[in-house]
Amino acid sequence: xxxxxxxxxxxxxxxxxxxxxxxxxxxxxxxxxxxxxxxxxxxxxxxxxxxxxxxxxxxxxxxxxxxxxxxxxxxxxxxxxxxxxxxxxxxxxxxxxxxxxxxxxxxxxxxxxxxxxxxxxxxxxxxxxxxxxxxxxxxxxxxxxxxxxxxxxxxxxxxxxxxxxxxxxxxxxxxxxxxxxxxxxxxxxxxxxxxxxxxxxxxxxxxxxxxxxxxxxxxxxxxxxxxx
Amino acid sequence: xxxxxxxxxxxxxxxxxxxxxxxxxxxxxxxxxxxxxxxxxxxxxxxxxxxxxxxxxxxxxxxxxxxxxxxxxxxxxxxxxxxxxxxxxxxxxxxxxxxxxxxxxxxxxxxxxxxxxxxxxxxxxxxxxxxxxxxxxxxxxxxxxxxxxxxxxxxxxxxxxxxxxxxxxxxxxxxxxxxxxxxxxxxxxxxxxxxxxxxxxxxxxxxxxxxxxxxxxxxxxxxxxxxxxxxxxxxxxxxxxxxxxxxx
Numbered sequence: 243x244x245x246x247x248x249x250x251x252x253x254x255x256x257x258x259x260x261x262x263x264x265x266x267x268x269x270x271x272x273x274x275x276x277x278x279x280x281x282x283x284x285x286x287x288x289x290x291x292x293x294x295x296x297x298x299x300x301x302x303x304x305x306x307x308x309x310x311x312x313x314x315x316x317x318x319x320x321x322x323x324x325x326x327x328x329x330x331x332x333x334x335x336x337x338x339x340x341x342x343x344x345x346x347x348x349x350x351x352x353x354x355x356x357x358x359x360x361x362x363x364x365x366x367x368x369x370x371x372x373x374x375x376x377x378x379x380x381x382x383x384x385x386x387x388x389x390x391x392x393x394x395x396x397x398x399x400x401x402x403x404x405x406x407x408x409x410x411x412x413x414x415x416x417x418x419x420x421x422x423x424x425x426x427x428x429x430x431x432x433x434x435x436x437x438x439x440x441x442x443x444x445x446x447x448x449x450x451x452x453x454x455x456x457x458x459x460x461x462x463x464x465x466x467x468x469x470x
Numbered sequence: 471x472x473x474x475x476x477x478x479x480x481x482x483x484x485x486x487x488x489x490x491x492x493x494x495x496x497x498x499x500x501x502x503x504x505x506x507x508x509x510x511x512x513x514x515x516x517x518x519x520x521x522x523x524x525x526x527x528x529x530x531x532x533x534x535x536x537x538x539x540x541x542x543x544x545x546x547x548x549x550x551x552x553x554x555x556x557x558x559x560x561x562x563x564x565x566x567x568x569x570x571x572x573x574x575x576x577x578x579x580x581x582x583x584x585x586x587x588x589x590x591x592x593x594x595x596x597x598x599x600x601x602x603x604x605x606x607x608x609x610x611x612x613x614x615x616x617x618x619x620x621x622x623x624x625x626x627x628x629x630x631x632x633x634x635x636x637x638x639x640x641x642x643x644x645x646x647x648x649x650x651x652x653x654x655x656x657x658x659x660x661x662x663x664x665x666x667x668x669x670x671x672x673x674x675x676x677x678x679x680x681x682x683x684x685x686x687x688x689x690x691x692x693x694x695x696x697x698x699x700x701x702x703x704x705x706x707x708x709x710x711x712x713x714x715x716x717x718x
Contacts, residue, residue, distance in 0.1 A: 287541065294536050302528040316529055320536050327540045401524045408520070422485075423520040429487070448481045455516040465515035 273338040282330050290327055293339065298323075300425070301347045307420040308351035310409035314358060318350035325350070337434055344425070345435045348417055355413055400468055407457035415450035422447055473499075473506050484513055633675070634709035635683060637690055639697035640716040647693060648672055651713065654689050658682040660711070674713040680705055 273279065275296075281289035298319060305315035305322075326333075326343055333342060408416060417436060421427045422443075433440045455465070462468045476496050482488040483496045500507045529535070648667070655662055655676050664675035678686060690697050694715065703709075 285544075287537070287544070290540060291533065291537050294540075295533050298532050298536060299525075299528055302532065303526060306526045307523075312526070312529070315526075316532070316535075319528075319532075320539050323536045324539050324543045328543060398524070400519070401522075404519050404523055419520070423517050424523065444481045451481075451513050451516055454520070455512050458516055458519060459512065465512050465519070469515045469518050 275339040279330070279333070279339055282327070283333075290330070293343075294323055297340065297343055301343060304344060304420060304425055305347055305351040305354075307405070307408060307424055308348065308413075308416060309354050309358070310405060311354075311358065314354035315351065318354045319347060322346040322350045341427075341431055341435055344421070344427070348421075348435060352413060352417070400462075403461050404458065407454055407461065410457060411450055411453050415446050415453065418443055418446040419450035419454065423451070473503060475499075476506060480510065480513070484510065484517070633701065633712035634703045634705040635686075636700040636702075636712045636714070637687075637694075637697050638700050638714045638716070639690075639694040641694055641696060642717060643672065643694075643715055648674075648715075651690070651693060655686070655711075658685050658689075660686075670717055672713075672715040672717075674711075674715075676711045676713075677708050678711055680707055680709050683709065683711075686711065 275293060278289045278292050282293065301319045301322065302315055305318040306312060309315050309318060322343060325346055333339075337345075408419065411419060418432060421432045421435060422429075427435065429440045429443050432443045436443070438446075458468075459465055476483070476499050479488060479492055479496055483493060488496065500510060645667075652662060652665070652674065655674070655678065658678060659682055660676045660678035662674065662676045664673070666673045687699070690713070697715075
């Protein structure tokens, strides 16, 4: 009787520990940063710097595409790495480091957007933000309104326009678009980062792409003309 | 297959994650439907434009900046900060009860204190004074120097709230006589917190111990025989005294 009750207490603990170890083992096989992470967990600052050097640029891209503001992106990435370092011992390796740091950067970037929005007291402009001209033509406020202008438009302007349109997408859809079409994450990874089902990732991506297409079409006219 | 049917499959189709048979079905539909073909083409152009975005350069010394912040956050905090900044989980009910107790105690203490010694609640006089000052002395500060008081630079007359003892007199009085009255007030343990002197009057506002009241009154009768007591409410341990001397 006594043995049975001891076993009842000990078994779940042993199973949990084994599962945890298995998770870490699995992750360390697939995570290219596993060795560096192990050093980081021991408080090795130089090891953490290796991770910062490796991912800071990519994380800055992600943050910038979400925030559309370099200062906000900088703050988001800095805060994300600080937060990651603080909780690196708790990072059990259930996902790879890149996915984990991207999750934190996404959250920090969204916080920055919310802060800025509340500061400016402005809302996201919808894709319906059209202006009617004297001819009755409907176009977006920022639109370039003739074909020759499109042709002359330099690459920089195109990039700015695309970024502007991305920043107009509702934040709830923008994150999926950035993760998939800019950072190239797989559906399953995006689902893991944003903690949503894969089906939701696909439907959000579809809506985000559709919205971006409408915005770009309003700005450029025929999209094939400006296609790289 | 209708346009509506392929909508849900387009994301997978464009990303190349559709199974072979579904992909063939979508291909067949696109071959026959201009509208859907144009839509897919536009979405592909959109993706191409998004993927072709120029890389944005992080600010200079970005790694160094991040690491500086990381190192700062890793630095062990002073133990006092650790005590105060370590989050403590307290049930909301307990927290509310503690707050209520603190507020009640603080309110009660304040009320009792305000009943004991009335705070010096000052009001402006109508006439513009020549010498104005407040809180000029206590027994420890020694004799009152009128010249010093006159140069104190205070420009606003302050008097206390309703006095417990108000003495009025209409006399011709010199500065030295006033100085003597002030010094006596200090000698008997009073605390002068307001005085004004102008062409029409002197007004002295002070706080004295109630048991010194008789001494003060007898002294005033000596130096200002015509003085009359307008109000003598008595009071607790300390009382507020107002001495108004109108110049003839």
